[in-house]
Amino acid sequence: MELERCVRCTLPITWETLYFDDKGVCNICKNWDAKQKVINWKTREKQLLRIFEDAKKTKRAYDCIVPFSGGKDSTFTLWAIIKRYKIKPLVVSFDHGFYRPKTIENRTRTFRKLGVDVITFTPNWHIVKKLMLESLIRKGDFCWHCHAGIFAYPMQIAVKFKIPLIIWGEGGGEYEGYFKFEDIEETDEWKFNRRIILGMRAEDMAGFIGAELKDLQPYLFPSKEELDEIGVKSLPLGKFIQWDQQKQVEIIKSELGWQEDEVESNLPGPSFDKVECMFAGIRDYIKYLKRGFSRITHRTTIDIRNGKMSREAAMELIRKYEARKPKSLTVFLEYLGICEEEFNDIVSKHLIPPAKPVDPKTLIEGPKLHDQDLWFRENKI
Ligand SMILES: [Zn+2]
The missing domain is CATH 3.40.50 (Rossmann fold)
Incomplete structure (x- = not known):
């Protein structure tokens, strides 16, 4: 059974601090409305x-x-x-x-x-x-x-x-x-x-x-x-100012030459989200295993609230791209000195109901990031 999601933005019930009103709209969506209307x-x-x-x-x-x-x-x-x-x-x-x-x-x-x-x-x-x-x-x-x-x-x-x-x-x-x-x-x-x-x-x-x-x-x-x-x-x-990621990214690109990068857990192609961390994909993978959703949900909720995407289009992207195992897991496990079974065992203890356990073996592996081979490797000198 699929997780209960906000009827407006798709955020699932397993997200921290989330609750729905009697129409099924989440508190984050309502807070977002306040940002547009209530705040001067x-x-x-x-x-x-x-x-x-x-x-x-x-x-x-x-x-x-x-x-x-x-x-x-x-x-x-x-x-x-x-x-x-x-x-x-x-x-x-x-x-x-x-x-x-x-x-x-x-x-x-x-x-x-x-x-x-x-x-x-x-x-x-x-x-x-x-x-x-x-x-x-x-x-x-x-x-x-x-x-x-x-x-x-x-x-x-x-x-x-x-x-x-x-x-x-x-x-x-x-x-x-x-x-x-x-x-x-x-x-x-x-x-x-x-x-x-x-x-x-x-x-x-x-x-x-x-x-x-x-x-x-x-x-x-x-x-x-x-x-x-x-x-x-x-x-x-x-x-103190109305935060608008899209607009702000345009400013830093034109003013400072700031560049986007591929991000493992995001949609294919350049992204402005979480480019500053090698393990954004691992954090989101753990979120998927614990809470049943990942970064595509997070990204598309923002686009939906900003009126840039329909709920249906978002759900399609979520179904297509979320259930993936990141290629960077090898590097991550090497840093931690544990094997994949140990990793799965640790994460499975933190499942957040009503999310159901996922068998990582059933997931397909995502593509390798263009720069992964340049990252520091613990086992290579
Ligand atoms: Zn919502």
């Missing part, structure tokens, strides 16, 4: 301009921090901060270890074209691999190190350099129900613990993997006292 975006942008004016008055070396990966959202945010709002950022980039060649090119080009100071931090690979396996086993989600580092590290730099303003990209509420568009959520410790690190703090992870807490330093969110001392404001740009 002009007032919101004025609020932002006031925040930027205050930041400039402080005469610090940097007006704000922009956390940066090189994907479409952080690239647009950085462009907007410099070109549209004319304030001076320090770019802080936590290298999760999975940048693809084109992302590295995009990053370099963006930094050079915009003229910015950049701190890139690369965490210990041995610890990264242990954290990936541990969080996969415990939560069916291997991205703990990436999410924890991406959010905690720029906050640490804010404290160290005494830069009290951090500007993130997209706001909460676009695709999940943790936040509404009416709220302007700060990336604070509450959000970090609940939303980002799946309730597992660096202190917990150190114990789980048999490491010392000092080895997990990059993943520690600064204390409230440290943040209060500098009076930190940590805000998503997407809550």
Whole structure:
């Protein structure tokens, strides 16, 4: 039996924070309507301009921090901060270890074209691999190190350099129900613990993997006292301007020469979504095994809500492309040091009902990404 899906956007019931009204429309669709109708975006942008004016008055070396990966959202945010709002950022980039060649090119080009100071931090690979396996086993989600580092590290730099303003990209509420568009959520410790690190703090992870807490330093969110001392404001740009992925991608392409790339779990051809991670396909594959749907659903829900695709056309693409095993699984398993049976066994323990277990042997394998042979391989020197 197929999963129950939103009658409007196709999101299935197994998506986190999802619920349907009595007509079968999901809460994300309703939140989306609010984004178009309820929010006064002009007032919101004025609020932002006031925040930027205050930041400039402080005469610090940097007006704000922009956390940066090189994907479409952080690239647009950085462009907007410099070109549209004319304030001076320090770019802080936590290298999760999975940048693809084109992302590295995009990053370099963006930094050079915009003229910015950049701190890139690369965490210990041995610890990264242990954290990936541990969080996969415990939560069916291997991205703990990436999410924890991406959010905690720029906050640490804010404290160290005494830069009290951090500007993130997209706001909460676009695709999940943790936040509404009416709220302007700060990336604070509450959000970090609940939303980002799946309730597992660096202190917990150190114990789980048999490491010392000092080895997990990059993943520690600064204390409230440290943040209060500098009076930190940590805000998503997407809550002050109306976020429009398509439009923003057009801007970074024409202004910065930003390039799309193939993404394993997306439709064939270039895509702007998740180009900054080698293992986007693996994350989506796990989602498919756990929740019965994957990236094509996610992408097409946005196109449906924006009136660019019919529900029927989306369902056709979902049926055609979603049930596929990514070719990058070989590389991923090599990093984790486990075999495919072990991987399947771990993931099967995290099934989210009413999704039904899938036998991975029944799935066809997707095509290999054009750059996969260039990726770092654990077993080749
Ligand atoms: Zn919906």
